[in-house]
Amino acid sequence: MSSELRYGLHAVRAALEQPATQIISLWLDQSRKDRAIQEITELALEQGLDFYPVNREDLDSLVPGVRHQGVVAHCSAQPTFTEEGLFDLLDNLKAPPLLLILDGVQDPHNLGACLRTAEAAGVHGVIAPKDRAVGLTAAVRKVASGAAERVPFVRVTNLARLMRKLRERGLWLVGTVVKGGGSLYNTDLKGPLGLVLGAEDRGLRRLTAEHCDCLVQIPMQGAVGSLNVSVAAGVCLFEAQRQRGFDLA
Incomplete structure (x- = not known):
């Protein structure tokens, strides 16, 4: 063991x-x-x-x-949450699914922060590729402050293939980009949704972007070119929850 x-x-x-x-x-x-x-x-x-x-x-x-x-x-070591387990979870949800898909996040602090934010935003599962991406290390778990144990985290061999399967199940996949996308705030995020964010340095890979239904960007002011991936995840996830009528009760 x-x-x-x-x-x-x-x-x-x-x-x-x-x-x-x-x-x-x-x-x-x-x-x-x-x-x-x-x-x-x-x-x-x-x-x-x-x-x-x-x-x-x-x-x-x-x-x-x-x-x-x-x-x-x-x-x-905990048993890993499998792709089949993810689909079982989606089949039994009473609310529209909300997934966070991370394309190649390699920094453990960023992944830990994303998991913590995902739990706070009511995300049903976080998905990441097995290759060229960090997994659930001790550093990730510490930064996640317990969220790594409570939010299903799925690592997949072929991210593009999984995204196709999610689209076949009716999820709308929204990818985030720095430039060239529509406004996040003008995009309908209320239905079954997968928010797709790219790595810290290069953003979404071309194939990942091609498997998204639409691409959006976060409107920003000032000279900052892009946001940290965990910050961007928070902005996008809580905008989705705002549109869904997120209730403190």
Whole structure:
């Protein structure tokens, strides 16, 4: 069985709260006595999980060079969410599907931020290619603040083929570009929807853009040429939710 280290308060707490995640070992900074660490300790005790109070230096050696926030967990790797699982999910939704499709995002902080934004915007699933794109690393999980455990994340071998299948199921695929697209705010985003965003440096690949139903851009002022992909994802997703009548209740 493969395993992985996870770190950060939100990521480890999310792992404790997910039945599918088996925590093998848990290490806590013994110098921290705050409420966040106490809550993680209580969750571990409820599950009968042994945990080890250690020095901060011990945690630094386990996950060097990162901000672990005083908690590290050794977990069995979660089963990946499959393409078939995605289609099952879509078939059982009561609301129009809302998907986020990321074409080649390689920076783990950007993917983590996209997952966090996706959960906040009510996205039903995030899709990314397996090649030349980051997966669910420990850094991604920490930045995602628990969203990586709660939002279905699907990595596919052939993104263009999956996009064709989504269109056959009635999803309208809207790709984002820096120039040459219609205004995001004049585009109907209320129905079954997949928002497609490109990589940090080069945007959408040609084949990906060709499999979109339409291309849009975010109207911007000033000299900034483009937005960070996670910021652009937030703008697009919350515009979709605004049009759908997103309700705080």
